[in-house]
Amino acid sequence: MDTTAVVSPSLGLSISVADLAYASQLKKLLQGDAKPIFNFGTQIAPYWDSPVQRVPNGTSAAITVTGGGNWKAGAIGFGLSGSAKGQVQVVTNGPVLKYAPDLKSQPTAELPGTAYPGSVYIVVSLDFQISGSATGSGNVSGLGISGNVKGSSDTSVVFCHQVSGTMRLSDALHEAFEKFAFAFEPNCAVDMDGGDVAQVNFNGSLGCGLEVSYGIANVTFAAPGVSSVLDSVTRGTTQFTLPSGKIEIGATASVSYTHADDFTAIVQKFDHNDAFLYVMRAHKNEESEGLKVSASVTMTDSTKVTVDSKKLEQAVNSVTGVGGEQAAACATDLAQGLNQKLDNWINDAVSKGASLGAQWDQQQAVSMLFKYRINLENLDAVNRSWTSLCNGDLLRAASLGGLVPEAGSGISTEMSHSFTLGLQFFNLFAASQKSTYFQKTYVNVTQSGNLRYMYDIGKESDVEINKAKNTCLIHFVATVDETTASKLSAANVDLELELIATNNRKEAGRIGDTVGLIPPNQAVNEAQQTMQQFVASNPSGTLHLVCVLKPSAYGRLSCSEYIGKKPPANQQQDSENWSCFHDASVALLDLQFVEELTYKDWQRFNVLCVYGEGYNGTPARRSPGDPSAVPPDFWPNINAPAGLVTYFLLNSAEFMNLCDDLDQLAGLASASNNSAEDIMTYNSLLVSLLELIVKRDVNTDYSKPAIAAILRLSNPRNVTTECAPAKGSLTCTLTLN
Numbered sequence: 111m112d113t114t115a116v117v118s119p120s121l122g123l124s125i126s127v128a129d130l131a132y133a134s135q136l137k138k139l140l141q142g143d144a145k146p147i148f149n150f151g152t153q154i155a156p157y158w159d160s161p162v163q164r165v166p167n168g169t170s171a172a173i174t175v176t177g178g179g180n181w182k183a184g185a186i187g188f189g190l191s192g193s194a195k196g197q198v199q200v201v202t203n204g205p206v207l208k209y210a211p212d213l214k215s216q217p218t219a220e221l222p223g224t225a226y227p228g229s230v231y232i233v234v235s236l237d238f239q240i241s242g243s244a245t246g247s248g249n250v251s252g253l254g255i256s257g258n259v260k261g262s263s264d265t266s267v268v269f270c271h272q273v274s275g276t277m278r279l280s281d282a283l284h285e286a287f288e289k290f291a292f293a294f295e296p297n298c299a300v301d302m303d304g305g306d307v308a309q310v311n312f313n314g315s316l317g318c319g320l321e322v323s324y325g326i327a328n329v330t331f332a333a334p335g336v337s338s339v340l341d342s343v344t345r346g347t348t349q350f351t352l353p354s355g356k357i358e359i360g361a362t363a364s365v366s367y368t369h370a371d372d373f374t375a376i377v378q379k380f381d382h383n384d385a386f387l388y389v390m391r392a393h394k395n396e397e398s399e400g401l402k403v404s405a406s407v408t409m410t411d412s413t414k415v416t417v418d419s420k421k422l423e424q425a426v427n428s429v430t431g432v433g434g435e436q437a438a439a440c441a442t443d444l445a446q447g448l449n450q451k452l453d454n455w456i457n458d459a460v461s462k463g464a465s466l467g468a469q470w471d472q473q474q475a476v477s478m479l480f481k482y483r484i485n486l487e488n489l490d491a492v493n494r495s496w497t498s499l500c501n502g503d504l505l506r507a508a509s510l511g512g513l514v515p516e517a518g519s520g521i522s523t524e525m526s527h528s529f530t531l532g533l534q535f536f537n538l539f540a541a542s543q544k545s546t547y548f549q550k551t552y553v554n555v556t557q558s559g560n561l562r563y564m565y566d567i568g569k570e571s572d573v574e575i576n577k578a579k580n581t582c583l584i585h586f587v588a589t590v591d592e593t594t595a596s597k598l599s600a601a602n603v604d605l606e607l608e609l610i611a612t613n614n615r616k617e618a619g620r621i622g623d624t625v626g627l628i629p630p631n632q633a634v635n636e637a638q639q640t641m642q643q644f645v646a647s648n649p650s651g652t653l654h655l656v657c658v659l660k661p662s663a664y665g666r667l668s669c670s671e672y673i674g675k676k677p678p679a680n681q682q683q684d685s686e687n688w689s690c691f692h693d694a695s696v697a698l699l700d701l702q703f704v705e706e707l708t709y710k711d712w713q714r715f716n717v718l719c720v721y722g723e724g725y726n727g728t729p730a731r732r733s734p735g736d737p738s739a740v741p742p743d744f745w746p747n748i749n750a751p752a753g754l755v756t757y758f759l760l761n762s763a764e765f766m767n768l769c770d771d772l773d774q775l776a777g778l779a780s781a782s783n784n785s786a787e788d789i790m791t792y793n794s795l796l797v798s799l800l801e802l803i804v805k806r807d808v809n810t811d812y813s814k815p816a817i818a819a820i821l822r823l824s825n826p827r828n829v830t831t832e833c834a835p836a837k838g839s840l841t842c843t844l845t846l847n
Contacts, residue, residue: 123150123158123171125287127179134288135295136181144179146190148287150198154279162230162282163202163275170199173236183292185500186255187241188267195237195265198283206231206270206307207376209390209476212521217475221270221307221378229305230275232286235265240312243501253502255294255314259372259392264311267292272305293377296496299385299484308377311392315370317410318480319505320521322363324415324448325356326425327530330560332585333537336603339586342538343598349544350429352591356530357428360421361445363452366411366505374476375499377484385484387513389504393476415452417445426561429533432545436553437533437561444531447559450836451529480504481519485512532589537565558656558834558841581617582813583608584768587658605659605772607817615649620698620814624655625844627694627818628829637831637842644840652839657817663824663846669770677730684731684766685709690822691765694815695758703750704758711748715740715759731763731770761812768816769823821846 126147130137140146151171157164173196181188205220242255258266271286291298293310302308329352331342346352372392379385391405419441423434437444485491488511495512498504507513534556541547551563588603609624611617622641628634641653669687670678678684688709696705712729719735721727737756745752826846833842 123152123155124148124176125284127287129284130288133301134290135183135292135298135301136287136290139181139183139292139295141180141182144177146175146177146179148196149174149176150283154198154200157200157279159278159280161276162200162232162273162279163228165200165202165230165279167202167204168199170197172196173198173234181238181292183295183298184496185243186292186294188238188292189241190236190238194239195235197235197265198286199233199235200279201231201233201270202275206233207268207309207476209374209376209388209478211478211519215477219478221376222305226272226305228275229272230277230282232271232273232282234269234271234286234290236267237265238267240266240310242312242314253315253317253368255312255500255502257313259311259313264393266311268307268309270307270309272303291377293375294496294500296493298377299379299387299486299492300489302377302379302385304379304381306379309374311372311374313372315368315502316373316389317368317503317505318366318521319508320365322365322415322452322529323356323358324361324451324529324531325358326353326429326533327356328353328532328589328591329429330532330534330587330589331538332534332587332606333539334585336586338537338539339588339603340598342535343588343590345538345544346535347590350431353429354591357425358421359425359531360418361415361448363413363415363449364411365409365452367407367409369479370406373479383486385486386516387482387484387499388478389480389482391477391479412452415445415448417441417448426533430544430548432548433533433551433553433563436548436551436563440553440555440561443555444559444561447555448529448531450839451559453836478519479521481516482508482513483516485514488512532560534560534562535565536563536585540565581610582817584817603661605664607657607659607820609655609814609817610652612652613650615645617814618645618649618651618653621653621655623698624814624818625657625821627697627822628826628844628846629822631826631829633831634829634844637833637844640833641840641842644835648838648840650838654839654841656841656843657821658843658845659820659824659826660845660847663826664772664820666825667769667772667820667823669766669773672732672770677728677732679728681713681729684769687766687769687819687823688712688762690819691762691815694818694822695762695812698815698818699812701754701758703748703754706749707755707758712759712762715744715756716763718744731766734760734763758812761816765812765816765819769820772820 124147126145127134127136127140128145132138150173153171154165154169157169175190175192175194175196178189178191178194180190203225205222207221208217209219209221210217211219240255240258242257269286269290271282271289273282273285277285289301289303289306291302291306291308293308295301298308329346329350331339331346333339333342374388374390374392376388376390377385378388419438422441422444423438425434426437427434485495491510492512495507495510498507498510499513508515535547538547541550547565548563551565554562554564556562584607585605586603587606588598590598594602609621611621619642622638622645625634625638625641641655644651645653668683670681670684672678692704692707692709695701716729716731716733716735717725717727718740719737720730720733721735722739723741737760740752740756745755748755824846828847830845831842833840
């Protein structure tokens, strides 16, 4: 039989502020002669005189206020009327609050973060009307706390008090109100008991600041084939010391900005030594007006990055042991690349709101921006820092010493991910020793601010080949660190296709059009529009397109396979590949004569080149033969100059060969490739594709149709895009699955 006492509402389920101890913030901060009374709903009546641990977890009751009142906590006013919403909840296990640890995560972080056996939380939520110092709510010109979160169904103030599970519910409620703390009261962290959590939701404008720190976060191995990438990874993991975290290179910058928004401030106290302040972006309640409040972010100041070549050398040597000197020689170029990353974050992510505005608005959960340790050893500094906090100046609040920023929290985590650089090693598989590799490499800085080591396997030092690689690069890539190296497999190796155009509006326009051959996709369409707009606005700028094909995408490439050195009799797949390249050439280069050509025209042309007039044979795309052997009667049937047609037909054969190479390199046609075969294929790619692009005396560049055709043939199921603008350049990365 249940012996729980049933209490009639007439017994008075209420607490009067007048009955609280004077030290209570609800009493000492109350203005005037008001004596509000907090009345509880009857849902908790059955448990009024019972131990609080016997109350079912999550039991709640409404709170109404009799009398109302106004409180002053520091510079912030809190008003409570009789119509204000309120609730009390009993939490016997689990979190009292949840939040997202950063702006890109789900609400997985919990307060308290550990279990509290034998204890219970009394959670008091009250809908105070907040008034503060900020002028122009939502206007970054005024700093400070201005008022409530507009139209939110969340209450403005929440206080979570930890009590013993054996305490009577009525006593636990009384103690919770007596210990109640306003998060904007300078002494709140001192007055709170260990285990307590105070939260306030508000609208305002905060002056914020970040220290941007650049460092090496990962190592990328690249090579012409999957097996050679995996071989490079094997050698790299034994000869290098892979980063287990970000390795600082001594390059930093500071960023200051103002952020107007709906915010949440949380004070959590562990014990008399440890307390923390969380500054968060408030929950965007879908059924309220709060969803309509957008982040408004404006830059106020930033510094430029300089790279200390000695520190850079030491950082790289900590990975490679011997490659730091070559990296240090690129310190000036690297600084320029890192500043582009910073400018991109400032100009796009901050000023335009692409990240700190629009992306933040996509996050509905309470999301941490900053976390500070409260310096309880210096209460004078805490008071001064809290005054700056209430005035909206987080930069000054931290500089005064009362609030100490926690490394790697909130936005700092996002920044840490944004401002890292990688070391890229090409063709490590081809060198037997680490010392040999670095003796024959040169280093450059990529558009994305990474350091790329290129190993000379016989063609890398060729001026024309280097010129080609500045416009087109095809390679397989694997990114590893200390934690992933042992788990790497062929399934982790990507195919990357890069196209670059600088100060060439026509070619840049073609790069932008290249992605148009991917099957319809909204993200691709938006990226294409971004590239087209950039080219129109920056005719002398640099456009860099990076297409990352995951194994699921490039695994769909195929070809008509050679049997030994014999060309295939059934050329159906080659015909489909040829047609895709043909269509891309027509679409991107607007070549009317190409539109009239067919795969049978190429077959007939190839047979004449390889076998000569009057002979029959199987078309062999890997054998260009002698184009001068084509008789004059071949051309009248084709309405175009013989030189242009010959050039296209030769390039169309090279594209079919490229599909074959990629098919083999991806491990689709053979179980493995040894290093010698990889080197031959790599040289084949350079000579047959890139050298043709650069050295032929024609204006038409078929690299873009080739890559566009590969993108179409990969038939991606999903495409994600990221466009990163910088001063005078735009890098668009497409990832195809």
